[in-house]
Amino acid sequence: MMNALAATNRNFCHAARILGLDSRLEKSLLIPFREIKVECTIPKDDGTLASYVGFRVQHDNARGPMKGGIRYHPEVDHDEVNALAQLMTWKTAVADIPYGGAKGGIGCNPMDLSITELERLTRVFTQKIQDLIGIHRDVPAPDLGTNAQTMAWILDEYSKFQGHSPAVVTGKPIVSKSEREDLGGSLGREAATGRGVVFATEALLAEYGKSITDMKFALQGFGNVGSWAAKFIHEKGGKVVAVSDVTGAVENSIGIDIPALIEYKEINGTLKDFQGGDSMDLNDLLIHECDVLIPCALGGVLNKQNAADVKAKFIIEGANHPTDPEADEILSKKGVVILPDIYANSGGVTVSYFETFKDSCGKEEKVNFELQRYMKRAFREIKAMCKLHDCSLRMGAFSLGVDRVARATLLRGWEA
Numbered sequence: 389m390m391n392a393l394a395a396t397n398r399n400f401c402h403a404a405r406i407l408g409l410d411s412r413l414e415k416s417l418l419i420p421f422r423e424i425k426v427e428c429t430i431p432k433d434d435g436t437l438a439s440y441v442g443f444r445v446q447h448d449n450a451r452g453p454m455k456g457g458i459r460y461h462p463e464v465d466h467d468e469v470n471a472l473a474q475l476m477t478w479k480t481a482v483a484d485i486p487y488g489g490a491k492g493g494i495g496c497n498p499m500d501l502s503i504t505e506l507e508r509l510t511r512v513f514t515q516k517i518q519d520l521i522g523i524h525r526d527v528p529a530p531d532l533g534t535n536a537q538t539m540a541w542i543l544d545e546y547s548k549f550q551g552h553s554p555a556v557v558t559g560k561p562i563v564s565k566s567e568r569e570d571l572g573g574s575l576g577r578e579a580a581t582g583r584g585v586v587f588a589t590e591a592l593l594a595e596y597g598k599s600i601t602d603m604k605f606a607l608q609g610f611g612n613v614g615s616w617a618a619k620f621i622h623e624k625g626g627k628v629v630a631v632s633d634v635t636g637a638v639e640n641s642i643g644i645d646i647p648a649l650i651e652y653k654e655i656n657g658t659l660k661d662f663q664g665g666d667s668m669d670l671n672d673l674l675i676h677e678c679d680v681l682i683p684c685a686l687g688g689v690l691n692k693q694n695a696a697d698v699k700a701k702f703i704i705e706g707a708n709h710p711t712d713p714e715a716d717e718i719l720s721k722k723g724v725v726i727l728p729d730i731y732a733n734s735g736g737v738t739v740s741y742f743e744t745f746k747d748s749c750g751k752e753e754k755v756n757f758e759l760q761r762y763m764k765r766a767f768r769e770i771k772a773m774c775k776l777h778d779c780s781l782r783m784g785a786f787s788l789g790v791d792r793v794a795r796a797t798l799l800r801g802w803e804a
């Protein structure tokens with residue numbers, strides 16, 4: 389399997405060729421603005437010490453402050469964070485929001501850490517990067533293994549050094565029952581990536597004269613992105629026939645009762661042993677019989693080992709970089725249509741933008757309405773690029789994003 393950075397660089401270089409980009413500009417866009425690697429040592433609850441490596445890669449800021457999530461996962465490493473940071477640069481440009489791209493992460497298993505250990509780790513990491521982030525520089529947000537609570541700890545720790553700074557992160561907590569924005573969080577941000585995935589799916593299916601109600605869906609991952617996407621698909625009358633998380637997978641050919649599954653997961657913390665369907669092997673989720681496959685977990689899950697066996701006709705990339713370039717080729721030859729990550733999961737960062745600039749916050753309906761407008765606009769613009777360059781949706785999205793960043797870079801110029 390090609391590593392995430394090599395795969396992302398390859399897609400970028402392909403887009404640069406499509407656009408006829410000057411080779412010096414291509415080189416400058418490829419090299420990250422700044423890479424940060426820090427040691428994070430914390431006392432564990434039992435008094436022993438544990439050390440972790442944290443990363444923040446700031447890829448590009450030609451269009452605005454750098455933006456992107458922080459991931460806690462055992463597989464986090466330099467190349468993965470680099471690839472994800474670069475994807476953020478093209479994603480914010482595709483969404484046409486005034487940000488650049490960044491990503492961070494700590495190589496740890498959050499499931500093995502207590503809540504107090506997670507808090508200590510987050511605070512140490514924040515101390516180490518606090519002088520290089522901020523509203524005008526780089527604004528973190530949640531990603532795999534992190535959430536609104538993680539953002540609240542970063543906000544608090546950062547504010548000790550820089551003064552009260554709620555805008556240093558997005559994806560901040562809210563108390564939804566009272567609809568109070570406790571720490572400046574936005575209504576609708578938690579659901580935004582999943583909701584955006586569903587808006588993107590609707591836009592794509594409409595091109596084929598189809599709608600969500602006609603389709604059977606399989607989703608890998610039932611965390612933030614996967615569970616909200618499944619909920620909205622279910623509400624719109626789509627049939628979710630298979631779902632997995634890291635602990636197990638469940639299938640039901642007549643459709644899983646998603647609200648019941650969400651409740652079960654909330655109580656038990658796992659999908660395992662849910663009675664509303666039959667359990668199945670985790671690894672079979674991606675090759676399960678369905679019309680639409682939505683990976684919402686890890687990168688590189690679709691690769692040359694399983695691509696030929698995928699049954700879905702449409703793949704919507706809720707996760708970042710779920711499809712290896714070799715799988716991309718195999719799937720395209722099979723006629724599978726892939727909606728790429730830098731568009732499909734851009735709903736999260738789009739609502740992060742609303743959260744910071746408040747141009748549509750306050751009422752959740754307004755946030756959701758604006759999100760749908762941004763998703764529809766980006767889809768039209770990607771399709772226009774596909775038509776202009778006779779290319780796949782992935783290359784349409786990459787060339788749209790790269791072109792916007794390249795133009796901003798040229799306008800800003802380099803020091804002589």
Ligand SMILES: NC(=O)C1=CN([C@@H]2O[C@H](COP(=O)(O)OP(=O)(O)OC[C@H]3O[C@@H](n4cnc5c(N)ncnc54)[C@H](O)[C@@H]3O)[C@@H](O)[C@H]2O)C=CC1
Nearest residue numbers: 531532533581609610611612613633634685707708733736
């Ligand atoms: N949270 C956000 O706003 C955004 C997230 N993404 C991407 O979406 C993906 C998921 O992120 P979140 O939902 O935030 O993370 P999360 O931590 O909330 O959920 C991840 C889910 O994936 C599952 N998972 C992990 N390993 C698995 C495996 N081997 N097989 C099946 N399921 C597995 C976990 O059990 C969990 O259900 C990541 O690729 C992330 O980069 C993209 C855009 C924004």
Ligand SMILES: O=C(O)CCC(=O)C(=O)O
Nearest residue numbers: 456457529531736737740
């Ligand atoms: O909202 C954000 O800034 C983070 C989004 C993110 O990490 C992603 O789109 O992959």
